[in-house]
Amino acid sequence: MKLNNKIALVTGGTSGIGLAAVTLFRREGAKVVAVGTDRERLKQVETQLGEDGLAMAANLRRPAEIDRVIEVVRDRYGRVDVLFANAGLGRAASLEAVTEADLDEQFEVNVKGLFFTVQKAVPLIARGGSIVLTTSFLNTKGTPGLSILSATKAAVRSLARTLGAELAPRGIRINAVSPGPISTPFASKMGLSEQELKAFAEGVEGQVPLQRFGEAAEVARAALFLASDDSSYVTGTEVVVDGGLSQF
Numbered sequence: 001m002k003l004n005n006k007i008a009l010v011t012g013g014t015s016g017i018g019l020a021a022v023t024l025f026r027r028e029g030a031k032v033v034a035v036g037t038d039r040e041r042l043k044q045v046e047t048q049l050g051e052d053g054l055a056m057a058a059n060l061r062r063p064a065e066i067d068r069v070i071e072v073v074r075d076r077y078g079r080v081d082v083l084f085a086n087a088g089l090g091r092a093a094s095l096e097a098v099t100e101a102d103l104d105e106q107f108e109v110n111v112k113g114l115f116f117t118v119q120k121a122v123p124l125i126a127r128g129g130s131i132v133l134t135t136s137f138l139n140t141k142g143t144p145g146l147s148i149l150s151a152t153k154a155a156v157r158s159l160a161r162t163l164g165a166e167l168a169p170r171g172i173r174i175n176a177v178s179p180g181p182i183s184t185p186f187a188s189k190m191g192l193s194e195q196e197l198k199a200f201a202e203g204v205e206g207q208v209p210l211q212r213f214g215e216a217a218e219v220a221r222a223a224l225f226l227a228s229d230d231s232s233y234v235t236g237t238e239v240v241v242d243g244g245l246s247q248f
């Protein structure tokens with residue numbers, strides 16, 4: 001087992017990629033703390049995690065709620081070995097249509113929430129620990145209507161480098177996983193009509209060299225590689241899981 005007895009904190013652990021990672025990390029021997037906001041989904045994850053895991057509600061837009069998660073983890077486990085800072089959301093809007101609230105929400109979850117999750121978890125991470133951030137194929141692609149989401153994901157890619165450089169002397173690695181279009185509820189929350197969503201999905205799928213959407217489990221396996229000692233000499237980089245979309 002690749003994460004035997006490791007303590008793994010997974011944000012966005014209630015759905016999609018994070019939920020797939022929770023399942024996989026647990027199968028690989030980790031004690032998992034899953035963070036999300038949806039009470040119903042948190043309850044389901046809690047049942048799946050059993051006695052040695054934890055599902056916690058926290059809105060990552062509020063740093064005080066991240067503090068609370070870290071306090072509970074410190075009291076219960078005393079350390080974090082793996083942090084998968086994965087929670088995120090996106091809103092589609094053209095240049096003219098983007099509102100201040102759209103911009104704030106995406107930066108507050110995808111960048112501010114992620115940054116403070118890392119900052120607050122690091123005191124619990126010892127030498128040999130691993131941090132994995134979720135960025136996106138959008139960090140290098142220009143896609144109409146996704147300016148703010150893409151900018152947040154470029155910021156996340158940048159953080160893997162800068163924070164990786166800061167933490168390398170302490171023996172803590174930080175890498176990013178960069179998903180392409182993945183079959184999760186993510187796109188359905190972008191504020192598109194059903195028709196727009198269908199056109200968007202078909203348009204993106206048509207551009208993927210492997211000619212299909214990816215599965216959350218395929219991203220989770222890349223996150224496992226970065227989380228585990230299999231990647232012990234890998235830091236500051238990203239593993240791209242996008243069917244070739246951003247590469248060809």
Ligand SMILES: NC(=O)c1ccc[n+]([C@@H]2O[C@H](COP(=O)([O-])OP(=O)(O)OC[C@H]3O[C@@H](n4cnc5c(N)ncnc54)[C@H](OP(=O)(O)O)[C@@H]3O)[C@@H](O)[C@H]2O)c1
Pocket residue numbers: 011012013014015016017018035036037038039041042058059060061086087088089090109134135136137178179180181182183184185186187189
């Ligand atoms: N799906 C894709 O095509 C794709 C492509 C590239 C990158 N990504 C990235 O992959 C990551 C996971 O997305 P996904 O596809 O798995 O989407 P998802 O199924 O919608 O999952 C998003 C997760 O983030 C959590 N979350 C959202 N806002 C939060 C907040 N304010 N506080 C705490 N948790 C919050 C959600 O928790 P609740 O539901 O409990 O609120 C949920 O667990 C995101 O960072 C996304 O940008 C996805």
